[in-house]
Amino acid sequence: MTLWIVVASVAGVLVGVSRQINGRLSLSTSPLKASFWNHAVGFAALTALGLVIGGLIPAGASDVPWHVYIGGPIGVVFVAAGSWLIARIGAVNTALLVIGGQMVSGVALDLLSAASPAIWASALGVALILAGMALTQRRR
């Protein structure tokens, strides 16, 4: 179990590492260029990995509906926004504001898709997140 906990935590650390590095690149170039390099270099790394371990183009690949590919372009905007933000408000503020947006929109999506989340827990969670986000707006 300890190993899984380490693996999951490292995944989170890596999210921060890539945002930090892309933020640094955006200082020298621009947030959109940083996002381009993030995707191009990531694509090259994953291609290399796929050629080694296989499974890059699975059997079901041709059945994918076209609209599902929109995830990639959305990611470009997401990485550019993160690179722009981290250079302006720092890593902690960027992380907690993005996490807040992710959680609240996730709850909204669950409500729309009738996944019937436990409503008391979701409402309490959203309230705590919004309070935390409001705290970042107050002047010292």
Place this chain on the structure above:
Amino acid sequence: MTPPRANPLHLLAAFGSGGLLTLMIHFNGELARYGNALFASWTAHGTGTIAALIFLAVLWRRAPAGNAPKIRTPLWAYLGGVSGAATVMFSSIAVNSPLALSGTLALGLVGQMIFSLAADRWGLFGLPMRRPGARDFAALGLVLAGSAIIILFGKGAA
């Protein structure tokens, strides 16, 4: 030096990009359903690279000509994508462990927050150093507590 605090524009941009992240995870999850996690991440990075080129081409003219020379770029600054690609592998391993999706998400948030505290404190990877204050820790605690409640009780329990 006290850096500027987040203003409403920053809040809107970050909150909006959190929403984009939800959509991205949804679509990339669909991709993984048709194939596997590696296929999903590979495809998303590929279509993202093409999309970024199109965005850059469209916005190219509007870039101001002859602006001040920017600071030099170290080679490692181009490697953010490697870390991003590794994230996919680590999180897809964790999701398929006893931790499941909820545990993976919760621990991922903790890892992300601990790293960002260290990153600000020591100005890691060439970004400005910022010492977090009591208010930052309070905001952090509230967002993490709220996220944990949503992840562990709001949906994961289903």
